[in-house]
Amino acid sequence: MRAKTRYFCQACGQQSTRWLGRCPGCGAWNSFVEELIGPQAAPGELTAGGDQPRSITEVPVLEVERFQTELGEMDRVLGGGIVPGSLVLVGGDPGIGKSTLLLQVAHLLSSRLKVLYVSGEESSSQIRIRADRLGALSPGLMLLSETDIDAVERHLRELAPPVAIIDSIQTMFKNGVASAPGSVGQVRECAAQLMRLAKTTGISIFLVGHVTKEGLLAGPRVLEHMVDTVLYLEGERHQFFRILRSVKNRFGSTNEIGIFEMKVNGLVEVANPTALFLIQRPHGDVTGSAVAAGLEGTRPLLLEIQALVTPTAYGMPRRMTAGVDHNRVALIAAVLEKRVGLNLGSHDIYVNAVGGVKLDEPAADLAIACALASSFRDVPVDAGIALAGEIGLTGELRPVTGVEKRVREAFKLGFSRFLLSAQNASSIKGEHGVVAADTLAEALELALKV
Structure with a gap:
């Protein structure tokens, strides 16, 4: 018997027996996706293997x-x-290096235990x-080319x-779901089946998900709430650096990052990324360059911020950024x-975080x-x-x-002074080289050479 499917609006949850271009409930366009409808349990009926309520103090620890x-x-x-x-989801743009990274991880693990790589x-x-x-050749690394999730x-x-x-995960399909592989219905059903498998058998499963520039493909954006950990591999394909960022982790801290360098033999981890990012920093008196001390998860990261301010040649000044938030700039x-009196309204502004890194924390404001x-x-x-x-x-x-x-x-990297707010400076009294300011105007007087 063929499984029943329904169409649901991703914006408001409206249900329909057929696909609709516009949701009659909320008016959203192209929001209906196909989902598989399983048999409904009768009221009061317990499903097989269902858990029973019990005190949290009675749950065994x-x-x-962990596998290193x-x-x-x-x-x-x-x-x-x-x-x-x-269940770990690794997302990123096509061609960024997700498969390369996971194949390297599989090879390292296969020297001690069996690993199955399904493509x-x-x-x-x-x-x-x-x-x-x-x-990455090892007898413990098993390969399987298959798309049928069963x-x-x-x-x-x-x-x-x-x-x-x-x-x-976009290439997997489940028989009984009428939609094509890669659709929201197929991806969600396949991911749910793998999630049940991981929880019942103890197998740790990594899912690879592609993300388009619009973020609309049935990939990580749909799966984020289903998995335990969400990792994003970021970076420009024309840059050497790749940043693996944790945006969700039930077993560790979020916003943690790992930095890799893309080489001929794969991704190589960067043990001291700050020194690598600042190695090409221009020496001497160069205007428009400052070093921001960022913090990604538990890792401090110093990055060079470059800015170019020039009189505009058009009626509307341009504001362009790379690696930093446009609205923040x-x-x-x-x-x-x-507050400082700089007439920037008639100037074009260009700001760049060097190295292809995205710096989105407010500490980079200064x-x-x-x-x-x-x-x-x-x-x-x-x-x-x-x-x-x-x-502020x-x-x-x-x-x-x-x-x-x-x-x-x-x-540690050789900077002689560190400029921060007066409130921060009071918490680290006695540190030689720490200078403080209450306002942005005072900070500019301390940071800029006169």
Whole structure:
């Protein structure tokens, strides 16, 4: 008997027996997706294997030993290793290096335990060619080229590998769902089946999901609430650096990052990313350049912020950013014009975080403001100073978190001064080289060379 399907609006939950271009409930366009409808249990009827309510004090505590991948950056992002029975989603743009990273992880794990790598995009022979290039050949690494999710589950139950990789979830399909592979209905059903398998057997499963620039493909955006951990591999395809960012983790801290460098033999972890990002920093008196002391998860990260302020040649000034939030830069420019007196309204503004890194925390405000003021006034920022501080709309300098880690990292890399808010400076009294300011105007006087 063929399974029943229904169409649901992703915006309001409206149900329909057929696809509709516009939802009659909320008016959203192209929001209906197909989903599989299972048999409904009768009221009061318990499903097989259902759990019973009990006190939290009666629930036994399980000591879970994580699998170490031997890739330090990967273990950092996962929160210390792979938790048995976890479902991990690795998302990112096509061609960014997701399959390469997971094949390397599978190879490292296969030296100690059995790993099954399931590919729906490549044949086993094609994966072997890539493994030869990466040097990822091991007898414990099993390959399977399959797209039928029921067949994949059968092989997983027979082999019972501690770790499995599904590349990618968009290529998997389930018989009974009328929609094509990659649709929201297919992806959700396949992911739900793998989730039940992981929780009942203890197999740790990695799912690869593609993301388009619109974020509309049935990938990580649909699956985020179903999995235990969501990792995003970020970076420009023309840059050497790749950043693995944790945006959701039930077994560790979120916003943790791991940094890799793309080379011929695959992704190589970067143990000291700050030194690598600042190695090409221009020396001497260069205007429009400042160093921001950021904090990604538990890792301090110093990045160069470059700004270019030039009189506009058109009626409407341009505001362009790369690696920093566009709206945040517009806010800082408005504060500089109103509170400091810099006439930026008739100038084009370009701001860039060097190295292809995205820096979205408010602590970068002070470095952005100093870089903008330096370019506008044509006065360089002190090359030996690192900056961290949030800027308020009234022009005050606000405190940031994790200031001790930021200061320690800056001084370790040879910076002689660290500029932050007066509130932060009071919490680390006695640290030589720490300078404080209450307002943005005071901070610019301390940071810019006169």
